[in-house]
Amino acid sequence: MNAIDTMLQHRSIREFTDQPVAPETLDQILAAACNGSTMGGMQLFSIIVTQDKEMMRKMAPAHFNQPIATNAPLILTFCADFHRFDRYCECRNTPTDAYHNLQAYQWAVTDALIAAQNACVAAESLGLGICWLGTITYNTPQFIDILQLPKHVIPVACIPMGYPAHPDTPLTPKISNSTLIHHETYREYSEKEINTAYATMEQAPNNVNMVKENHFHNLAEDWVLRRYKKEDNEYFSDLLQKTITEQGF
Numbered sequence: 001m002n003a004i005d006t007m008l009q010h011r012s013i014r015e016f017t018d019q020p021v022a023p024e025t026l027d028q029i030l031a032a033a034c035n036g037s038t039m040g041g042m043q044l045f046s047i048i049v050t051q052d053k054e055m056m057r058k059m060a061p062a063h064f065n066q067p068i069a070t071n072a073p074l075i076l077t078f079c080a081d082f083h084r085f086d087r088y089c090e091c092r093n094t095p096t097d098a099y100h101n102l103q104a105y106q107w108a109v110t111d112a113l114i115a116a117q118n119a120c121v122a123a124e125s126l127g128l129g130i131c132w133l134g135t136i137t138y139n140t141p142q143f144i145d146i147l148q149l150p151k152h153v154i155p156v157a158c159i160p161m162g163y164p165a166h167p168d169t170p171l172t173p174k175i176s177n178s179t180l181i182h183h184e185t186y187r188e189y190s191e192k193e194i195n196t197a198y199a200t201m202e203q204a205p206n207n208v209n210m211v212k213e214n215h216f217h218n219l220a221e222d223w224v225l226r227r228y229k230k231e232d233n234e235y236f237s238d239l240l241q242k243t244i245t246e247q248g249f
């Protein structure tokens with residue numbers, strides 16, 4: 001599929017067939033991932049390819065045992081990486097301390113996320129399904145340990161992929177594009193616009209059932225009070241901040 005059709009057909013896929021991903025297919029996905037824009041041409045990312053089920057099982061608890069973390073034939077973990085560039089500077093007797101800070105971390109995260117999304121579009125264009133796993137940013141220290149990441153390397157995106165068990169998985173309801181897009185300057189949303197923006201999601205049967213089962217008044221409460229709770233976010237924020245510092249940024 002061409003790029004635009006691929007992107008417009010995107011839906012997360014969480015179950016896969018047994019069909020393995022051929023080495024040539026994986027190579028194409030990785031080539032696309034590695035050829036994105038990158039800060040200053042420095043390519044501040046690394047990709048860890050996981051195909052070994054034992055490695056998947058080791059990482060599964062840190063992914064909160066989401067079935068996709070072990071059922072996918074292939075997982076790509078994208079890391080913000082200044083270690084390799086540091087090594088290059090060391091080999092050229094050039095100081096490395098210009099990059100052990102938040103600014104450099106942000107560059108490396110951006111490079112890694114560009115690579116990750118390139119891989120997703122490439123994989124989907126070749127008929128594979130993908131699903132991001134945000135758990136990589138929750139239990140980051142465990143992934144650093146299992147993947148043996150050195151200082152100045154932090155995993156920021158994790159994408160299981162494989163051939164979809166259910167290729168006809170429906171598209172996920174989304175906010176209309178015109179609501180997301182601002183021309184020239186940001187415009188504030190009226191309450192009416194907010195009501196319209198979230199109506200499709202609020203009316204989706206899954207979400208209606210979820211709100212009902214949890215005795216909430218609306219979908220916003222389900223998001224804020226159950227799915228992504230303040231106490232969890234604060235706990236994992238502290239952990240992430242500590243990890244970023246410990247990894248040398």
Ligand SMILES: Cc1cc2nc3c(=O)[nH]c(=O)nc-3n(C[C@H](O)[C@H](O)[C@H](O)COP(=O)(O)O)c2cc1C
Nearest residue numbers: 010011012013014066068131132133134135171172
């Ligand atoms: C940063 C990020 C983290 C995500 N984490 C998870 C996850 O841990 N488990 C999961 O099943 N889906 C995860 N997703 C997938 C989203 O739930 C999905 O993209 C979203 O609901 C929109 O649906 P769509 O991808 O089908 O369009 C994540 C997506 C992103 C971008």
